[in-house]
Amino acid sequence: MQNEIKQLFETRTSVRRYEYDPIPAEALEVIYAAIRNSPTSYNGQQYSVIDIADQDVKLKLYEITGQKQIKTCNRFMVFCADYNRIAVLAKAKGIDMPEFSNTLDGFTVGVLDAAITMQSAAIAAQACGLGCCCMGYVRTANPSAVAELLGLPQGVFAVCGLAIGVPREHPDVKPKLPRELVIHQSRYTDRDMTAELVAYDNEVTQYNATRSGSKSDNDWCGHILDYYREAMNYRMLDAARQQGFDIQK
Numbered sequence: 001m002q003n004e005i006k007q008l009f010e011t012r013t014s015v016r017r018y019e020y021d022p023i024p025a026e027a028l029e030v031i032y033a034a035i036r037n038s039p040t041s042y043n044g045q046q047y048s049v050i051d052i053a054d055q056d057v058k059l060k061l062y063e064i065t066g067q068k069q070i071k072t073c074n075r076f077m078v079f080c081a082d083y084n085r086i087a088v089l090a091k092a093k094g095i096d097m098p099e100f101s102n103t104l105d106g107f108t109v110g111v112l113d114a115a116i117t118m119q120s121a122a123i124a125a126q127a128c129g130l131g132c133c134c135m136g137y138v139r140t141a142n143p144s145a146v147a148e149l150l151g152l153p154q155g156v157f158a159v160c161g162l163a164i165g166v167p168r169e170h171p172d173v174k175p176k177l178p179r180e181l182v183i184h185q186s187r188y189t190d191r192d193m194t195a196e197l198v199a200y201d202n203e204v205t206q207y208n209a210t211r212s213g214s215k216s217d218n219d220w221c222g223h224i225l226d227y228y229r230e231a232m233n234y235r236m237l238d239a240a241r242q243q244g245f246d247i248q249k
C-alpha cells in the first residue's frame with residue numbers, strides 16, 4: 001500500500017490529452033468523496049465545485065480560456081471560493097455575517113479551500129487511473145465571462161479548474177527542484193543556493209530539449225519569469241471585487 005502511494009506521487013504528471021471514453025461512475029464517486037472530506041479552514045468548507053460534463057459549456061469555457069484540454073477532457077471541474085452558502089444560513093438564522101470575505105485573509109481562506117479540494121480531486125482521479133490537468137486560466141483569462149457562464153453568485157469566485165479524463169498520453173515526469181532547496185529542516189536555510197539553482201535550470205533545459213512529445217529550447221528561470229510578466233497584466237483585485245470580495249485589508 002505504502003509503495004503504491006509512493007509510486008502514485010512519484011509518477012504523477014499533468015495529463016493534457018484524453019481518450020473519448022467517459023469517466024467510470026465509480027471513479028467519479030471516489031473523486032466526489034475526496035473533495036467532500038478535504039480539510040478546510042475552520043471546517044467552514046469555503047468552496048464549491050462546478051462539475052461540467054456538458055460539452056456546450058466546456059466549449060464556451062474553451063473559447064474563453066483557449067485551453068484545449070477543456071474541450072477534450074471528459075469532465076471539467078471548476079473549484080471556487082464560496083462564502084455564499086454560509087451567508088445564506090447566517091441570514092436564515094438572523095446572525096450578522098461578518099465581512100471576512102472582504103479581507104485578504106478571507107479571500108486567501110477561500111482560495112486555499114478551493115485549491116486543497118482540487119488537489120484531493122486530482123489525486124483521487126490519478127488513483128483511479130485517470131489523468132488530469134489543473135487550469136489557472138479559468139481564473140485569469142476572463143473572470144467576469146467565466147462567472148456569467150457558470151452563474152456564480154456574489155461571494156463565489158472561480159479559483160482554478162481541473163480537466164479529468166482517461167489518459168491518452170503518459171508524459172515523462174518533469175524534473176523538480178532538489179529536496180534540499182524546497183524542504184528545510186526546522187528553519188529556513190538562507191544560504192547561497194546559486195550553484196544548485198543553475199544546475200537545476202540546466203537540467204530542465206536538457207529535459208525540455210529531449211523529453212518525449214513536444215520539445216522546446218526553454219530554460220526554467222527565463223520561462224517562469226515570462227509567465228510572471230504575462231501574469232502581471234491580470235487584474236485579480238477587480239475580478240475579486242466583481243464577485244463581491246471587496247478586499248480592504
Ligand SMILES: Cc1cc2nc3c(=O)[nH]c(=O)nc-3n(C[C@H](O)[C@H](O)[C@H](O)COP(=O)(O)O)c2cc1C
Nearest residue numbers: 012013014015016067133134135136137138160174
Ligand atoms: C494552480 C495551477 C494552475 C495551472 N494552470 C495550468 C493551465 O492553465 N494550463 C496548463 O496547461 N497547465 C496548468 N497547470 C499545470 C502546470 O503547468 C504543471 O503542474 C507544471 O508544469 C508541472 O508539471 P507536472 O504537473 O507534469 O509535474 C497548472 C498547475 C497548477 C498547480
